[in-house]
Amino acid sequence: xxxxxxxxxxxxxxxxxxxxxxxxxxxxxxxxxxxxxxxxxxxxxxxxxxxxxxxxxxxxxxxxxxxxxxxxxxxxxxxxxxxxxxxxxxxxxxxxxxxxxxxxxxxxxxxxxxxxxxxxxxxxxxxxxxxxxxxxxxxxxxxxxxxxxxxxxxxxxxxxxxxxxxxxxxxxxxxxxxxxxxxxxxxxxxxxxxxxxxxxxxxxxxxxxxxxxxxxxxxxxxxxxxxxxxxxxxxxxxxxxxxxxxxxxxxxxxxxxxxxxxxxxxxxxxxxxxxxxxxxxxxxxxxxxxxxxxxxxxxxxxxxxx
Amino acid sequence: xxxxxxxxxxxxxxxxxxxxxxxxxxxxxxxxxxxxxxxxxxxxxxxxxxxxxxxxxxxxxxxxxxxxxxxxxxxxxxxxxxxxxxxxxxxxxxxxxxxxxxxxxxxxxxxxxxxxxxxxxxxxxxxxxxxxxxxxxxxxxxxxxxxxxxxxxxxxxxxxxxxxxxxxxxxxxxxxxxxxxxxxxxxxxxxxxxxxxxxxxxxxxxxxxxxxxxxxxxxxxxxxxxxxxxxxxxxxxxxxxxxxxxxxxxxxxxxxxxxxx
Numbered sequence: 001x002x003x004x005x006x007x008x009x010x011x012x013x014x015x016x017x018x019x020x021x022x023x024x025x026x027x028x029x030x031x032x033x034x035x036x037x038x039x040x041x042x043x044x045x046x047x048x049x050x051x052x053x054x055x056x057x058x059x060x061x062x063x064x065x066x067x068x069x070x071x072x073x074x075x076x077x078x079x080x081x082x083x084x085x086x087x088x089x090x091x092x093x094x095x096x097x098x099x100x101x102x103x104x105x106x107x108x109x110x111x112x113x114x115x116x117x118x119x120x121x122x123x124x125x126x127x128x129x130x131x132x133x134x135x136x137x138x139x140x141x142x143x144x145x146x147x148x149x150x151x152x153x154x155x156x157x158x159x160x161x162x163x164x165x166x167x168x169x170x171x172x173x174x175x176x177x178x179x180x181x182x183x184x185x186x187x188x189x190x191x192x193x194x195x196x197x198x199x200x201x202x203x204x205x206x207x208x209x210x211x212x213x214x215x216x217x218x219x220x221x222x223x224x225x226x227x228x229x230x231x232x233x234x235x236x237x238x239x240x241x242x243x244x245x246x247x248x249x250x251x252x253x254x255x256x257x258x259x260x261x262x263x264x265x266x267x268x269x270x271x272x273x274x275x276x277x278x279x280x281x282x283x284x285x286x287x288x289x290x291x292x293x294x295x296x297x298x299x300x301x302x303x304x305x306x
Numbered sequence: 307x308x309x310x311x312x313x314x315x316x317x318x319x320x321x322x323x324x325x326x327x328x329x330x331x332x333x334x335x336x337x338x339x340x341x342x343x344x345x346x347x348x349x350x351x352x353x354x355x356x357x358x359x360x361x362x363x364x365x366x367x368x369x370x371x372x373x374x375x376x377x378x379x380x381x382x383x384x385x386x387x388x389x390x391x392x393x394x395x396x397x398x399x400x401x402x403x404x405x406x407x408x409x410x411x412x413x414x415x416x417x418x419x420x421x422x423x424x425x426x427x428x429x430x431x432x433x434x435x436x437x438x439x440x441x442x443x444x445x446x447x448x449x450x451x452x453x454x455x456x457x458x459x460x461x462x463x464x465x466x467x468x469x470x471x472x473x474x475x476x477x478x479x480x481x482x483x484x485x486x487x488x489x490x491x492x493x494x495x496x497x498x499x500x501x502x503x504x505x506x507x508x509x510x511x512x513x514x515x516x517x518x519x520x521x522x523x524x525x526x527x528x529x530x531x532x533x534x535x536x537x538x539x540x541x542x543x544x545x546x547x548x549x550x551x552x553x554x555x556x557x558x559x560x561x562x563x564x565x566x567x
Contacts, residue, residue, distance in 0.1 A: 038420075121318070144337040242502035
């Protein structure tokens with residue numbers, strides 16, 4: 001490719017634009033590909049971050065396979081997928097349909113836009129700030145949620161929401177639903193703009209109730225968006241780090257640990273860099289596989305759409 | 307519906323309410339009482355204690371540089387892919403998408419190690435470089451698909467008028483693509499502002515930290531009392547609300563474009 005770069009005077013020569021790709025490619029090699037390759041390489045070694053890494057082959061991976069803490073962190077990933085992809089997609093669908101098909105029609109699009117904005121707001125918030133807000137609200141003593149429960153006479157339900165090993169994961173999940181829900185909502189509402197209003201009118205004339213319209217019109221019409229949102233959110237859920245760091249630091253006792261935080265701990269707290277790299281390599285493989293499936297699904301959905 | 311929306315903004319309201327209470331008021335009335343007046347010393351104390359002004363400067367500097375740099379890089383890449391239609395462009399495109407989806411955990415240690423080797427560790431520049439490239443991956447993907455449907459006649463016409471490729475790019479393609487570029491600028495700025503893991507690892511000295519990292523680290527250490535927590539939360543929330551009000555349209559439009567492309 002590079003040899004042809006200079007032939008730029010023939011507009012017909014397709015590769016003559018390759019020069020424009022050069023800065024991007026070099027930057028990519030240096031900042032993404034090289035570190036990624038290094039990370040994979042390090043995962044086959046025993047290394048504490050200083051000195052020469054010891055080649056140990058698949059030892060780290062063997063250790064991973066038998067590490068209960070690692071498997072637990074992956075189980076928590078599944079919980080995060082529920083909290084960040086499954087629930088927000090479902091709730092986002094219902095809310096988007098309600099905003100579009102009901103609020104928008106009966107109260108005007110301004111109201112729909114205002115409500116949409118309320119749901120979207122947490123999405124622009126740094127996760128560190130969301131973490132501060134929620135860990136204070138969920139605090140065991142003087143936390144707003146507990147105070148609220150007491151105020152309405154449900155004081156017996158007060159809990160240490162993020163400090164109780166049995167509850168902490170649900171606490172983090174609840175916060176993530178709050179953080180995440182605006183994204184699918186906005187995407188679905190934009191998708192619904194494409195839908196022919198005649199479809200809804202015809203269905204209404206035929207006496208179809210709200211749920212039937214939702215099921216037979218909304219869902220099939222925005223299927224491509226549903227795929228995209230599910231894949232994007234699932235990937236985001238597998239990567240989740242900041243929320244765990246600020247809310248619980250993986251605790252109590254590993255009850256909310258996730259693979260990304262687990263690898264961070266190995267890198268910077270336990271200085272088991274080789275082991276941490278193995279964790280992040282497994283995580284990456286999983287995410288890339290998902291991304292590929294997602295890209296596939298997306299192209300197929302778009303093809304069917306046409 | 308409205309209850310749901312109210313529930314979404316309730317946390318913001320509670321934070322705002324408590325950020326203007328004095329510690330005495332807070333301990334007397336708890337988090338749910340209404341403030342008796344405006345008590346701003348908590349905010350002031352917190353601002354000075356964490357040198358919040360400096361953190362804002364760092365965040366603006368880093369996010370602004372990344373947004374500008376990543377847009378330039380995305381434009382160059384997308385020009386080659388979308389308009390130049392270079393060979394194997396589906397693969398090039400897929401490569402950029404996948405690079406964007408890599409978890410930062412798989413880059414963070416080598417980036418940390420390499421930046422120490424070249425003397426960029428704990429500099430704002432190190433974070434700027436990394437995020438410029440990472441954000442450009444998404445920008446390339448989005449812009450390339452937009453430019454793929456760019457009217458060819460316009461480009462042919464400019465070429466016949468004697469413009470070279472570089473001129474066509476800056477005088478024709480970029481001006482016409484301004485709406486998409488605007489969306490990308492806003493997104494890159496906000497995403498970089500909100501980034502946590504890499505800045506947490508790379509920016510250890512107080513003078514270089516961003517707003518997100520400074521607040522996250524404080525929270526992680528659990529050194530804050532209730533008044534400070536609220537001051538921190540309010541000051542962290544405010545820039546986000548400002549972005550939100552300024553760019554609401556761009557944001558919602560951009561998300562839709564990004565998702566459907």
